[in-house]
Amino acid sequence: MASIAIYPQEQPHSVDFSLYSHGAQSQKQKVALELIRSIRETGFCRLSAHSITKENIDRVFSHANTFFKLPVDIKSKVKHPEASNPHRGWTEVGRETLSTVADYEKDAKLDKPIILDIKESFDMGHTHDPLFQNMWLPEEDIPGFRADMERFYEECRLQHLELLEALELGCTSVLGFTPNFKALCGKSPSECRMNHYPATRSSVLQSGGNCNRISPHSDFGTLTLLFQDGVGGLEFEDQACRGRFFPVTCDSRYEMLVNAGDVLQRWSNDFFRSVNHFVTLPMAMKNGHGVGNGEDVVPERTSVVFFGKADWEADVGSLPGFEQPETKKYEHMTSLQYNQIKLKATYDTATPSIATVK
């Protein structure tokens, strides 16, 4: 495999994806190369003019706000099972600890204690996922929720495949061969999640404490599509310096952040690397600065995430072309096996009690 220099950056590049979707071949090529460059340098890319409609983004954020405000006994009707599987339904605050998977696929392991995550979430997959069934509340509890989530999932599913196609095009010109990323994701095992981070005292999130909104972790799949509200606090790890994080700039909930997951790293034998990221105090509140409300409270925050995944039976070892016999890093295992290893680690820690602000 050709060796191509990368220069880690403090901000992901911003790419107008309409030039890929609707452009001439030369424009597609240009966008594909920009995408590859940003992902290689930062693990992230900011995407404007993507194909998820504003209406669907608005609807999904509105449902997230309604869903998480429902009484516990209603949300409990779709409570995530105690075990890590099936990874569906509502997970209450404090149940998941992403810090336990922080060092997967990273060479230098950092010595870190378990950190508690102050978030609740709702997970769903494809309606026809062969292994795991979705969990839905009765329609009268949250009208339109199921239909809108399924519509959003479908738009993200297609966008994920188009992004993989763009990576394939870029690899063809940079590396001289075409990897088959897209063909390995045709059966839609991808998963969609809404995260809600309740309002929290800022002292709880100060560095040196044992809580985060979500702890440093890399996503398990291929590419993640992330939408967030305007509160901020998302940071990503410098690909060249473990333990050093930069805040991600994001203009609005309509801008899509794309980040590389572990399966893309494994397939590409480290040509692409997954990126550790976490959510903490927004920059404006770091170093003792308030946000103007005079209280030491970090406002609640919502994000909606689509985790692109490989077909459950697909191999997630290094792919031909990327692998060299002497440098091959990742052994064969199925996407399901890999996913379960990481998922189990996030759910198999004790449920902590956490002080949030009502």
Ligand SMILES: O=C(O)CCC(=O)C(=O)O
């Ligand atoms: O809320 C965010 O901005 C990040 C969420 C995230 O990283 C995840 O759910 O894996």
Ligand SMILES: [Fe+2]
């Ligand atoms: Fe993540």
